[in-house]
Structures are given as C-alpha cells and as structure tokens.
Amino acid sequence: NAGVTQTPKFQVLKTGQSMTLQCAQDMNHEYMSWYRQDPGMGLRLIHYSVGAGITDQGEVPNGYNVSRSTTEDFPLRLLSAAPSQTSVYFCASRTGTAVTGELFFGEGSRLTVL
Amino acid sequence: TQLLEQSPQFLSIQEGENLTVYCNSSSVFSSLQWYRQEPGEGPVLLVTVVTGGEVKKLKRLTFQFGDARKDSSLHITAAQPGDTGLYLCAGVWGAQKLVFGQGTRLTINP
Numbered sequence: 001n002a003g004v005t006q007t008p009k010f011q012v013l014k015t016g017q018s019m020t021l022q023c024a025q026d027m028n029h030e031y032m033s034w035y036r037q038d039p040g041m042g043l044r045l046i047h048y049s050v051g052a053g054i055t056d057q058g059e060v061p062n063g064y065n066v067s068r069s070t071t072e073d074f075p076l077r078l079l080s081a082a083p084s085q086t087s088v089y090f091c092a093s094r095t096g097t098a099v100t101g102e103l104f105f106g107e108g109s110r111l112t113v114l
Numbered sequence: 115t116q117l118l119e120q121s122p123q124f125l126s127i128q129e130g131e132n133l134t135v136y137c138n139s140s141s142v143f144s145s146l147q148w149y150r151q152e153p154g155e156g157p158v159l160l161v162t163v164v165t166g167g168e169v170k171k172l173k174r175l176t177f178q179f180g181d182a183r184k185d186s187s188l189h190i191t192a193a194q195p196g197d198t199g200l201y202l203c204a205g206v207w208g209a210q211k212l213v214f215g216q217g218t219r220l221t222i223n224p
Contacts, residue, residue, distance in 0.1 A: 042214040100145045105156025
C-alpha cells in the first residue's frame with residue numbers, strides 16, 4: 001500500500017547546488033502539491049498541479065520549479081539552493097479537484113542547505 | 115502574517131485530562147480540515163467541517179466549526195498518550211488554496 005512516496009528522505013546540499021525531490025503516487029490522483037514545513041510556520045504551499053501538463057504557483061514558489069508529465073509523478077526542483085530553503089518538504093495528493101477532498105501526504109524529505 | 119492562528123502553540127497535559135485547541139481567523143472559510151501529524155510522518159486527515167456551527171465527533175475528539183465559519187475548535191476528552199502529536203487546521207480559501215495554521219504541538223504524559 002504505497003500511497004505517496006517521496007525520495008530522498010534526507011539530503012544535505014551546499015549553497016548554489018541544484019537537486020530534485022521526487023514524488024510519486026499510485027492512487028491515480030489528479031491533484032498533487034508540494035508544501036514546505038518550517039517551525040512555527042505550519043505548511044506552506046509551494047506549487048501544485050491539477051493534472052498532467054498543468055501546474056500553478058502556491059504561496060512560496062520562488063526558487064522552485066515543478067513539472068507534471070505523468071499523473072503519477074510530480075518532481076520538485078531546486079535550481080540554486082539557498083540556506084533559506086532548509087526545511088522539511090511534503091508532497092501531497094488528492095482525488096478530483098475539489099479542494100475539500102482529503103490530502104494524502106508523503107513522509108517528508110528533510111533538506112539542509114549549508 | 116498567518117491567515118489561520120492556532121492556540122496554544124504548545125500544550126502538555128496529563129493522561130485523562132480534557133483539552134481544547136483553537137483555530138482562528140479574520141477570514142471566512144468555505145470549509146475547514148483538521149490533520150494530525152506524528153514525528154517523521156506526514157499529516158493525516160482527521161475531519162472536514164463544511165457548515166457553520168457544525169459539530170463532528172470522532173471517538174473522544176469533538177470538532178466544531180464556528181457559526182461565522184471563521185474559527186474552529188478541537189476538544190479531546192480523557193486524553194491518552196496516543197493523542198500526542200502536532201494538530202494542524204487548514205482552511206479552504208480561494209479556488210484551490212488550502213491554507214494551514216502553524217499547528218498545536220500536544221504532549222500527553224502518562
């Protein structure tokens with residue numbers, strides 16, 4: 001029962017390096033999203049997608065890129081990592097486009113930028 | 115500025131006690147969700163409330179949506195150590211936006 005799978009679980013980068021956080025879901029969900037979680041800030045939406053080929057920005061999109069070439073995968077790219085991007089990143093998906101639907105989260109990816 | 119303010123941010127109580135945590139906003143939300151997150155895991159949905167004044171119960175947890183749909187509360191009766199976790203409220207705002215509060219970190223001591 002995989003659900004939402006994120007890799008890697010932990011990553012350390014140096015300032016200026018680039019990397020991709022992977023997210024895959026096996027529930028055939030149309031909607032996928034990326035959040036970052038920082039102490040005292042809750043979860044903040046970075047980017048989201050309502051279907052293959054469609055992406056849009058959330059609250060904090062700067063410094064991140066996404067693409068959605070398949071229903072299953074929604075990778076998050078950090079173009080040039082900065083210490084301010086040190087955070088725990090969560091991928092989440094839900095069925096349909098109704099925003100009241102249940103979000104299913106991955107286990108998170110902890111990123112440290114030195 | 116947080117659209118949704120949760121209080122308290124931290125709460126530590128003894129097993130068997132009752133507690134209430136709050137989620138407040140100056141904005142009106144069309145619906146509101148509560149999630150629980152345990153260490154090293156992603157949040158898991160507990161409940162969605164959609165109607166002003168709505169009350170939902172999930173075993174020892176009671177969720178209420180304010181009449182004006184600007185606030186919500188979560189009441190736990192006879193708290194148990196298994197209730198320990200980060201409780202997040204999330205409000206539906208705009209067409210596709212789900213906005214989260216900063217969370218209440220709850221610790222139940224045996």
